Amino acid sequence: MNSASTDKLLSGECFCGAVKYQINGPLGDAKSCHCSRCRKAFSSQASASALVVPGTFNWTAGAENLTSYVGGHGFGFQFCKTCGSTLCTVYEGAVFQIMLGCINGDPDIEIGHHIYVGSKAGWEKIPDGVTQYKENKI
Numbered sequence: 001m002n003s004a005s006t007d008k009l010l011s012g013e014c015f016c017g018a019v020k021y022q023i024n025g026p027l028g029d030a031k032s033c034h035c036s037r038c039r040k041a042f043s044s045q046a047s048a049s050a051l052v053v054p055g056t057f058n059w060t061a062g063a064e065n066l067t068s069y070v071g072g073h074g075f076g077f078q079f080c081k082t083c084g085s086t087l088c089t090v091y092e093g094a095v096f097q098i099m100l101g102c103i104n105g106d107p108d109i110e111i112g113h114h115i116y117v118g119s120k121a122g123w124e125k126i127p128d129g130v131t132q133y134k135e136n137k138i
């Protein structure tokens with residue numbers, strides 16, 4: 001299982017293509033979070049994200065088309081204003097996690113663990129054989 005990707009130039013974009021980015025560095029700690037907050041934030045059963053190395057992430061188009069939602073403790077999300085894709089999470093204004101769904105092609109990383117499975121939706125069936133934590137991975 002890959003827990004860290006190889007060092008290559010990755011790109012990604014939102015659903016409508018207005019916002020594009022590049023990552024010139026490895027991704028790390030790919031995970032899926034099943035908490036009730038991620039369920040609302042991503043309108044889905046879970047989030048899927050990976051850490052980016054600070055300084056390796058750049059918006060290459062449409063940065064002016066981003067809007068943000070910042071919740072408590074300085075953590076937030078950035079979205080395309082046109083299509084609503086959630087592209088990344090931010091902490092105090094800096095990108096620190098990329099949402100895997102908007103990456104183009106194969107980023108050479110696999111979700112290594114599923115967290116907050118203890119608060120997953122009743123309608124979600126977690127596949128057998130994946131690494132699960134009831135709450136956060138310690």
Ligand SMILES: [Zn+2]
Nearest residue numbers: 014016080083
């Ligand atoms: Zn868009």
Ligand SMILES: [Zn+2]
Nearest residue numbers: 033034035038
């Ligand atoms: Zn979560």
